[in-house]
Amino acid sequence: MSGTSAALTPPADALAPVRHPDAPAPGELLGAHYEQCFGCGGEQPHGLHLQARAGEGVALTAEFTVRAAHQGAPGLAHGGLLTTALDETLGSLNWLLRTIAVTGRLETDFVRPVPVDTVLHLEAEVTAVAGRKIYSRATGRIGGPDGPVAVRAQALFIEVKVDHFIDNGRPEEIQAAMSDPDQVRRARAFEVNP
Numbered sequence: 001m002s003g004t005s006a007a008l009t010p011p012a013d014a015l016a017p018v019r020h021p022d023a024p025a026p027g028e029l030l031g032a033h034y035e036q037c038f039g040c041g042g043e044q045p046h047g048l049h050l051q052a053r054a055g056e057g058v059a060l061t062a063e064f065t066v067r068a069a070h071q072g073a074p075g076l077a078h079g080g081l082l083t084t085a086l087d088e089t090l091g092s093l094n095w096l097l098r099t100i101a102v103t104g105r106l107e108t109d110f111v112r113p114v115p116v117d118t119v120l121h122l123e124a125e126v127t128a129v130a131g132r133k134i135y136s137r138a139t140g141r142i143g144g145p146d147g148p149v150a151v152r153a154q155a156l157f158i159e160v161k162v163d164h165f166i167d168n169g170r171p172e173e174i175q176a177a178m179s180d181p182d183q184v185r186r187a188r189a190f191e192v193n194p
């Protein structure tokens with residue numbers, strides 16, 4: 001059984017998403033938006049190290065391997081961690097719009113358990129845009145693109161300015177991010193000018 005709350009249904013005047021002309025080419029790896037990100041960063045030893053790859057239109061694929069540090073029940077991935085993978089995958093879609101956005105709402109259906117060592121293959125797409133609101137959905141399959149569905153999610157991301165992070169983030173991490181040329185380069189991929 002699954003359901004979707006009204007907040008995740010685009011309004012009647014929502015528009016189809018438009019891929020930014022400078023979006024990474026289909027097949028290109030997106031890379032981490034922040035090396036300390038639990039979802040995609042390389043500097044989080046127990047993080048997901050999720051890798052997202054641009055698809056056609058405003059869609060992408062992503063993969064991560066469930067590791068022992070990701071367990072909830074013995075030998076099985078924690079559900080919240082799977083939601084994190086979906087959040088990260090859906091958030092990566094904003095690279096293709098070149099919009100900075102944060103998760104406002106995220107609903108997950110857990111369809112089947114995901115054992116440790118599974119490669120979870122995720123597909124995600126933006127379905128509609130209404131002002132600052134970005135509607136999207138994702139599916140996670142076990143083992144590869146033709147594997148059985150394990151998780152599904154629908155989300156609403158809200159566009160924000162870079163001040164969202166500067167005003168709310170802990171100053172030491174914000175200062176470190178702003179003095180790191182690689183981080184500035186990544187932020188510019190979102191058309192941010194920190």
Ligand SMILES: CCCCCCCCCCCCCCCC(=O)SCCNC(=O)CCNC(=O)[C@H](O)C(C)(C)COP(=O)(O)OP(=O)(O)OC[C@H]1O[C@@H](n2cnc3c(N)ncnc32)[C@H](O)[C@@H]1OP(=O)(O)O
Pocket residue numbers: 007033087088091100101102103104105131132133156158160162165166174177178187190192194
């Ligand atoms: C130097 C630094 C470099 C930085 C480089 C950046 C790199 C890029 C990093 C990206 C990182 C990604 C990582 C993965 C994705 C995350 O995990 S993001 C982290 C999790 N999310 C958050 O922390 C967000 C916390 N929430 C908030 O900050 C605020 O509630 C929000 C979402 C910004 C909205 O606040 P607001 O801007 O005041 O907007 P508000 O007027 O309340 O709402 C706007 C519209 O959205 C609707 N809405 C808002 N929230 C909801 C909701 N929960 N449900 C339904 N509708 C909602 C409102 O009803 C409203 O609709 P309309 O009236 O326009 O029809």
